[in-house]
Amino acid sequence: MTSAATASAVLGTVQAKRPARWRWLAARRLSQLTVFALFLLGPWAGVWVVKGNLASSLTLGVLPLTDPFVLAQSVVSGHWPERAALIGVAIVLVFYVFVAGRAYCGWVCPVNAATDAASWLRRRFKLTGGRTPPRSLRYWLLGAVLLVSALTGQMVWEAVNPVTLTQRALIFGGSFAWVLLAAVFLFDLFVAPRGWCGHVCPMGAAYALLGSKPLLRVAATHSSRCDDCGDCYAVCPEPQVLVAPIKAKGGAGPVITARECTACARCVDVCPTDVLRFTHRFDTQRD
Template identity: 30%
Template sequence: MSRLLDSFAVMFGREPAKPTPAQQTDAAKALFQFKREPEQVKKRKQFIKEEKTHFKPGNRWRIRRWISIVLVNLLFVLSYQFDIQVVEGALTASRFVGFHMADLNSALQVMLAYKEVVINLVIGTSTVLIVWWLFGGRSFCSWVCPYHLLGELGEMLHLKLAARGWAKDHQLHRGTRTVLYVVFAALAVVTGYTVFETINPVGILSRAFTYGISLAVLWVAVLLAVEVFYSRRFWCRYMCPIGMTYGVVGAVSPVHVRYNAEACLHEGECRRVCMVPHVLSMTKFGWNEDVKQEIGADCTRCGMCVEVCPTGALKFDIKGLGKLL
């Protein structure tokens, strides 16, 4: 339970901290001492050198995620354009073969604004909650959200520009997202209006794809420009309350990424590619509380760390079933 609460604290903005000896298991302490032996340090450095020379990470999980995002959003478009009524609405609120579905954060905003519990929203959110609890973490973000795909492309461009000195990543405090979550909720109560939905790029893009482009798309373009030139993953890391909502829901999901410290080289490649690198703090040398740990609630389940890990220290896992794919 303490590890779960710590995971929430990190997601809400607290910086990860190196565990004290009292927080580490005996097995973790023994492994740490073993890896500190001069011979083991020498071997690890040699393995890292060989890995950087010979290991070539693939793009399986990225390709799978991009296909998933495109197909889910395309389903809304095709259903509307051909009037087949499989999926109606947008990602924020929809009906799937007549059954109500509602984004958790959007539904909360509506109920706070109107100050009543709408039964259709309760039904819709219950279904969505179960689905994203099963998949775990912030998997909605990396497997369904259309802005996430644009943000990932923007991040690639940002890294290329930054390498040439044409852009710089200005990091903000991650607690900003938590503060904004409270602010948007309070605005909904006070104004009786879902203020967040007017700037929510998920809803803006989902509606634009299906019903046509509006001026609101300019706001999405501004966000992308900020991410490309000023702050890497600005919206997802520091602003968006949606991911935090799904992070809470999926914190104890049966599907998770599992870390095995025994196999880790601690070279940090996983943190370099991670969209939310604070969740991988335990991969730093001596930072693991136990030999095997689940990645925290803020994990997007994107699979990037799994892809770049040469030793299999990070793997998708289903509780009770073992390794996934």
Template identity: 55%
Template sequence: MSAKTRLPTGQEAIAVKGWLGAHKWLLARRASQVFFLAIFLVGPWLGWRIVDGTLAGSRTLKVLPLTDPFIALQGILAGHWPELTALVGALIVLVAYALIGGRMYCSWVCPINPVTDAAHWLHAKFDIPKGWQPKRHTRLWLLGTVLVVSGLTGTVAWEILNPITMVHRGLVFGMGAAWGIVVAVFLFDLFVSRRGWCGHLCPVGAFYGLLGQGSLLRVSASKRAACDDCMDCFAVCPEMQVITPALRGKGDETPLILSPDCTNCGRCIDVCSVDVFTFTHRFDRRIDDVTQPAKPHVAEKAA
């Protein structure tokens, strides 16, 4: 085990890249999340009708329809066939996330992501026990259950409980009981199950993961030979199991992270002081086997 595993997560990257360089993708994600909230909120709050609706279904500039395909699918199974405009909106979103990576929705758009990230940060800071960890395929079973229930009951079942929709509507029309959902998800991830909601239970994430299995945008460990075993990428990754096949691959084994569980959050790129990871496309299987010179310990640099 490298001595760097005893350093605070990301400290070496900050020393090498600077604070901004070691947080650029995190800051970009927060900016993206704020942007997607803002374009919905400026209408009811300021009267600027850029986007009408919510993440469930909207129309941009009164022209471009966008529909959450997971909600559209539940509606179809419930026997409520959407109007043509809603179907076109769902198709647009389907194609977009199929190309760029389905679970980018989870890390770049979803308003619950900052809540669960905050819970994980506190969980790590106070060294709270890992807690109950449901199997990761539990979210797939929940996804299937939601679709079956929608078909049997004639309702868009998940929208009764969906914290994403409740928070989004709450911000537009007033939070009310939606705060209870936010607090419940936060406390669940903080005390009950580390990264439990997004990583193990959320059927929305499961749906978008399936949608993006063949997506073009990928993270690659193209410089895996330079890895110094600091383990920071594993510490920050919300789906740490996706890293090992790419980072520990041998010979010509692909350096691409191909798992649909990857959210393309970019945090592994941020915290890697030797730049092992990068964003690329799924056809880029280039491997740089030139080992970079070992970097001195942060404490040695300070000395």
């Protein structure tokens, strides 16, 4: 084969693989945009597919969905939810406990787009430094939110929750949500790398507690191919979950079973040697 033909073949291979490098990122953005579009169709176009918000909604007039963390705040603050909310939280619990784990954070939450952007900018401009709080902080904040809600009789987190406030701002306007979202972005960019999702957000902590044994998982099926480039650790919001499956430490299997994993699959996208793949928890074969 001539050098020109070889170069052409290599270029063709790179171009063929390039879309796959963004496949799961594109899928996540499509998921997030679709969720928002369904909520916005009603107030913007009068097509009420979904009524409500990410905290509590009704789809097609028959399917209630309720966020478990929001409902927990309601209960401890002394406001017993209606029957529809209880059915809605049961549906959500079944889905995330048995199927998706902490995937809400990577596939639904709108704040994820802002934190991903901050992470990309840190890598792009090689920003270093910052002070990252302990990962346990989010669990302490989760407990504190529930305690303060119980003491005050108010759902305190919903007053500052960037997830629901961003959605309300899109529908009704208001600047506070955008200021809050910008603060989260700047926090991740300059203060604490991966800080919000990985160390602070109590809603993420709540979904992590639910997602100990979900079906959908990422696995380091081809760990023997790993060349220690570190790309997966650079993009993962919870890089500590990758170590044991990739390095088989302590006899660990290839599946990332850590509850903190958001199943975002960015590690799958960026891995140049295809070590990782999006699969299920029973896919325990290594090559």
